[in-house]
Amino acid sequence: MSKKQPDLPLPAHPDVDSMLSRKFGREVANYFAGSPLNRLGFLRSDHVFLSRALRHPSTSFMLCKDLQPLVQSAENKKLAYVGYEDVKPVIGEDPYALGEKEMHEQYNSEKTVPQMIFLGIDERVKDGLDYQGKNRYIGAPYFAVDVTPRGSVKEACEKLIGKVEQGDVQFGKGRLMELEASDAAIYAEARQLLDWNARNPFCAQCGQPTMSVNGGFKRACPSTDLARKAAAPMSTTAAAPANPSERPPCATRTGVSNLSFPRTDPTVIMAVVNHAGDKILLGRQRRWPPYWYSTLAGFAEPAESIEEAVRREVYEEAGIFVGRVVIHSTQPWPYPANLMIGAVGQAVPEGETIDLGNDPELDDAKWFDFAEVRDALRVGTSGLGDAAGPEYKEGGLRLPPSTAIANQLITSVVNGFASVEAKM
Ligand SMILES: [Zn+2]
Missing domain, CATH: 3.90.79.10 (Nucleoside Triphosphate Pyrophosphohydrolase)
Structure with missing residues (x-):
């Protein structure tokens, strides 16, 4: 059967008739580009911002199971979002309660932390989150959450999946090439980052587990791991380290490139x-x-x-x-x-x-x-x-x-x- 293709996104900029457009022609925005979100990448390290964005009534959560998002119809036309109260049993009260330094100190490789991505804010929503940082930002925040059942959140994920999958609302199937253009762009950001995080659970330098930081856009190799402390023998031998949670050294912690970044x-x-x-x-x-x-x-x-x-x-x-x-x-x-x-x-x-x-x-x-x-x-x-x-x-x-x-x-x-x- 032949299928109708979704409309392409509009040129991703205002002022279509600029000097550059007259010289080089109109900009072409391709499918998966043209996102309506302002990513606010400079606020990803601001955990107070992320924490407020998480719990604002205008906030939308895209759920992904095995990288497939929740969609509103069998033909994969539109994404279906859920709210904070829905995802709370999976992500906990506030996964952004700690700053990055405290996250390093509290790191425990045995704890299941559902992967989250801060996708950006939709500034067309005027009664969205109003955040005053160095500048003022107003818009409806968007997050993606991996709800693939695993580890200690397996049951909570299964429960949430059972609750949201109703009638026409189901997780997508196959390659989602029928989503309307703006949803396709938001999904592309979420999919690429969730996939990259899932493929990089270990440090490429030292092989130890890594931790997701910066709204899901970086992975760090922490210098300590509380799981090691728990596993350390009770007997005090001469070989026991001063801090039992300390991990073996890693070159990524001493240089400037101490993080792993998403791949394109x-x-x-x-x-x-x-x-x-x-x-x-x-x-x-x-x-x-x-x-x-x-x-x-x-x-x-x-x-x-x-x-x-x-x-x-x-x-x-x-x-x-x-x-x-x-x-x-x-x-x-x-x-x-x-x-x-x-x-x-x-x-x-x-x-x-x-x-x-x-x-x-x-x-x-x-x-x-x-x-x-x-x-x-x-x-x-x-x-x-x-x-x-x-x-x-x-x-x-x-x-x-x-x-x-x-x-x-x-x-x-x-x-x-x-x-x-x-x-x-
Ligand atoms: Zn490392």
Whole structure:
């Protein structure tokens, strides 16, 4: 069945007709970008702020079970939020009661602490939390809470899940590409951070358990652990340390980079036009449905510019030599931690011959006339597992949906982005 795609977010800035927009064109906001929240990252270390935000009546909590959020309908259209009283049995009275120094002192690796993320505030809500720090901030706070049943909060999580899953309100399934755009952006932030925290329970330097700090945006390697004290033998031997809760030394505690930060992997994705500017290079992978093509893509490598990554990937996968590269737009991709950097590149005149022999990653790559691609954009786009639209005829080109940055790149190119006439 073909599915209707959600509307894309609006350009993520006011003043759409600025000088920059006139010179470079309108900014494209891709699906998973365009969050309505102000993240207030500088307040993540202010536990008094987090503590007040937690208990404000305007506050929303996104519950995630195995990284899937609670959604309001079977078609995953809208997120369903709960309030403080609902999550209290899982998170406790106030998980932000202590400052970071006290959190280090009280750290106990055997205590189950449900992972929470402070996502930001929605400043459109005028009767939200009114917080006076160095500046004044007003808005409705948003948090994400991992309620996957585990450890000492297993029962409380199961109870909460049983309470909130009612009728159409259920935890999402599969990749959530049907959420409305603003919810998709909020979920992307939550998913990427919950996933990163879950994948990094141990210090990469010394292998000891780490602790989530800074509203879920950092992990620290504490110097003490109360669980060690509890496990220490009662007999006083000469070898017993002065402070039994002290952990073995770790280099991350002595340098400036004493924390672990969330990971985002840069990925290049590019629409390549031929030198004449009337054909676009598209490729396909073996596992895709028949007739399905998309733009080429790959990870940027260490010590490489985005432009170089584009040229290298296109050469490796299709044997094409690309000259000038311009960045078009970008897309956060929370499965699990990518930033898709969308670019448009132009092949050099003597470098347009396709050669799949370098890296056997692609099943096929071809130059397509713009007219054929425009037609496919009209009738042949869909999610990867979904059917094309009703006007699609078997054998015609199929392309990714508008929620994919590939679609936005292809659309721009066949509508004049890289032609001489276009304002660039
Ligand atoms: Zn460590």
